[in-house]
Amino acid sequence: MEKNPREVSKHAVVSGWVDAHGDYLYSWAYHKTGNREVAEDLVQEVFLAAVKNFEGFKEKSSAKTWLLKILNNKIIDHYRKSAKKTVHLDDQAFQFTETLFNAHGNWKANGLEDAWSNDTHLLDDPAFNDVMNVCMEDLPPRWRLAVISKYIFDKETLEICQELEISKTNYWQVLHRAKLLLKKCLEVNWFGAN
Template sequence: MHATKQLEEWIDLYGQKLFDRAFYLLSSREDAEDIVQEVYVAAYSAMDNFQEKSSPLTWLMGILQHKVTDLYRKKYKGNPQISLDHFFDNHEFWKDPDGILKNWDTSDASLLDNEVFNAYLEKCLEELPDRWLTLVKLTYLQEKKSTEICQETNISTTNYWKILQRSRLQLRECLQFNWFGKGK
């Protein structure tokens, strides 16, 4: 089959699945659309290399995964927008003026099934600096190992764990205010 015809067929068959996966990984409609387009451009360029040892969808998803990783790597290498003043005092000790480090009193194990909670969680995730959000998504959405993430983003494991801890604290504070606490 001619490469152009084959690609058109794949766009019809797999376009929505690729977009859904990209949107899940990136949480941005624009980024997801761009990545899917890049996947098809890369697939068209490498069509001769596709040996049909796997399904076309599997091959396209593999390309998608690499494109998402490249995007995260590019975003992560940008200028850091991290300010730690909110979390540490002048002596580099943790601040906790609002008591955000206390345990939440909730027995609801199904918060992720709650659409309103998910909206607040998404809002809180969007407030994270880009570099932090990248690590959170790679860790919790893509479930990559820390060593792999450190290698992809070119950071030390110590820095990785510090950023994850700070991300969790910021998310916790945001959710404490917006969902569990006074902002609700």
């Protein structure tokens, strides 16, 4: 049985995309997830989706841009699925964040207050970014998705609330508590270690 020439061509084109864009997509997925295995799986899913939806590529953008859009959607889906699986962690993290304040609702002093006011560009430091990725991984999945959606994908509040299936009030609480946990994690693993 002969293969359809269009199918052979489609596979050849996508195979060329794997060679041309695979490393870039993997780097992006790893940067966004901090996990090599997850990044590899997501990139594999991107190319499977590209073969399946090949006719949807109308060349209005570059193949790289189209594949990156698919990858970003896969990353969001990954975080959404993991957030729905482990909602109980939200309560544990909530209880922990309460320990960061005194009875008057003020920060408990920990001697690292001056470190936060230092005028360095931490995000330009690869070692800091490694610690930040570890701290992001320690967030409950729903909280991590809220932070990533807001600060990395620059999504609107309403869209994030719909994806997380939470109210705006709950969203702002989740975001606030996620930032508290990130702050604490960075103080212990970056500022306290330096």
